[in-house]
Amino acid sequence: DADVTQTPRNRITKTGKRIMLECSQTKGHDRMYWYRQDPGLGLRLIYYSFDVKDINKGEISDGYSVSRQAQAKFSLSLESAIPNQTALYFCATSDVTEYTDTQYFGPGTRLTVL
Amino acid sequence: GQSLEQPSEVTAVEGAIVQINCTYQTSGFYGLSWYQQHDGGAPTFLSYNGLDGLEETGRFSSFLSRSDSYGYLLLQELQMKDSASYFCAVREDSNYQLIWGAGTKLIIKP
Numbered sequence: 001d002a003d004v005t006q007t008p009r010n011r012i013t014k015t016g017k018r019i020m021l022e023c024s025q026t027k028g029h030d031r032m033y034w035y036r037q038d039p040g041l042g043l044r045l046i047y048y049s050f051d052v053k054d055i056n057k058g059e060i061s062d063g064y065s066v067s068r069q070a071q072a073k074f075s076l077s078l079e080s081a082i083p084n085q086t087a088l089y090f091c092a093t094s095d096v097t098e099y100t101d102t103q104y105f106g107p108g109t110r111l112t113v114l
Numbered sequence: 115g116q117s118l119e120q121p122s123e124v125t126a127v128e129g130a131i132v133q134i135n136c137t138y139q140t141s142g143f144y145g146l147s148w149y150q151q152h153d154g155g156a157p158t159f160l161s162y163n164g165l166d167g168l169e170e171t172g173r174f175s176s177f178l179s180r181s182d183s184y185g186y187l188l189l190q191e192l193q194m195k196d197s198a199s200y201f202c203a204v205r206e207d208s209n210y211q212l213i214w215g216a217g218t219k220l221i222i223k224p
Contacts, residue, residue: 040122042214042216042217043157043203043214044214045212101144101145101162101164103149105157105158
């Protein structure tokens with residue numbers, strides 16, 4: 001089974017709708033992240049969480065909110081979706097030590113806002 | 115501001131060696147990572163350099179020069195399955211956030 005899972009994998013919605021993307025992990029990592037990726041661009045950080053009680057805004061948090069329900073679960077919500085939020089969304093966890101810095105990504109959710 | 119620069123596309127021949135460069139300008143620096151992403155897939159970790167020098171993992175090597183704010187990923191004995199996008203990412207501070215480059219699309223020809 002995959003270590004980081006995301007649901008749904010694909011979603012088409014309409015402008016103004018509320019959307020929730022869910023992420024679960026079995027890696028036992030405290031740190032979790034939400035990124036979006038647009039064609040031809042790198043990953044941009046939306047929100048990150050270092051534990052259940054620690055949630056932080058990333059580079060592009062406007063229009064998004066998150067919930068860390070448990071160590072293993074981190075959800076991303078679009079309160080009122082707009083077309084420029086059409087993108088590929090990735091959840092990730094991380095394992096950081098003094099000598100390594102590795103992020104583990106889920107398979108992604110392709111979101112289309114019409 | 116903070117920025118990472120890498121070529122948008124590189125073309126190479128199967129069996130050859132290719133180097134993908136990354137230069138960075140960030141307010142802080144803890145380390146440089148490389149990730150591979152196949153079309154339609156998720157990024158997967160390749161390597162991390164926290165100190166100057168070369169890190170080798172099989173056919174892939176990564177190099178870092180902190181004084182030059184520069185690193186590269188070296189892929190040897192290229193295989194068709196290496197066709198993918200390659201991203202460099204800088205860990206800028208103690209918060210462990212990553213700043214990502216825009217990615218280099220590696221095209222491999224038979």
